[in-house]
Amino acid sequence: MHAASAVPNSDETAAQAERRQEILEVAAQLFAERGYKATSIRQIADAAGMMAGSLYYHIQSKESLFVEIHNRALDAAASRIFSAIAPHPSPWARLQAACVELLDIQLSLTSITLPLMNSIISAPPDVRSALIKKRDEFEAIFRNIIDDLPLPPTIDRDIYRILLLRVLNTASDWYRSGRMSHDQIAEQIFTIFKHQDLSDTDARTSTRAGSRAATAPGRSKVARRGGRPQHAP
Incomplete structure (x- = not known):
């Protein structure tokens, strides 16, 4: 046999790649529905229409398969969020866009991102x-x-991030369709988490109030005598 004959042609390579993609899609759905621990290689093979032994021609192990699917899901989610925040120069606008996109990802009926992330606990x-x-x-x-x-400065940014992501990543647990759309809920979450430095706000308010008091008409000509305002002589 010539050495060249052992090299798969382009049609065989394309067919193998297509078959492997089918396996990834089937496995992703099973992992999302059942979790990592409750999904077996035999179940994946049955769903893909092949023998369990033949599955190892396309994958190394159940563990490596799950890691690959999990990482692909997060890469796809990250790509969507990066595209959503790219047009916005303002940090608040970027956060709003990121919240809208992540909530839509987690509430999508076809999304496997959240189920795969939740399977971390049951993984080795x-x-x-x-x-x-x-x-x-x-x-x-x-x-x-x-x-x-x-x-x-009184807000810890790590705690802020953890709370925000916890709300977004558990949305499928508390969301009920009907009253508000995904975008409207994301807007509410963003509004709740949008903070201003109240000390700066109070200082600006006091400054404006003092400026108005100093420039009010007739204020400099008014004196108090006996508790009632009187015009100064």
Whole structure:
């Protein structure tokens, strides 16, 4: 046999790539529905219409398959969020756009991002460490946006980020369709989390009030005598 004959042609390579993509899609759906621990290689193979042994021709292990699917889901979500925030120079506008996009991702009926992220707990320790690393990379998008926000110094930015992401990432648990759209709910969440430095606001208010008092008509000619205003002689 010539050495060249052992090299797969382009049609075989394309067919293998297509078959592997089918496996990834089937496995992603099973992982999202059942979680990492409750999904077996045999179930993935059955859903893909192949023998369990044949599945290993396309994948290394259940663990590596889950990590790849999880990372692809987060990469796709990150790409959507980066595209959403790109047109906005203001940190608050970027945060608003990121909130709208992430909420839409998590509430989408076809989204597997949240279920895969929730499966971290049931994954083996070595797999979990890889998943957490990828999740931290994803959350860095929000970390960078929040670091640029003009928040009051009394607000801890890490706690702020954790609370915001917890609300967005658990939206499917409390959301009920009908009264408000995804965008309207995202707007409400953003409005609640939008903070101003109240000390600066109070200082500006006091300055404006003092300026108005100093320039009010006739104020400099009025004296108080016996508790009632009188014109000075």
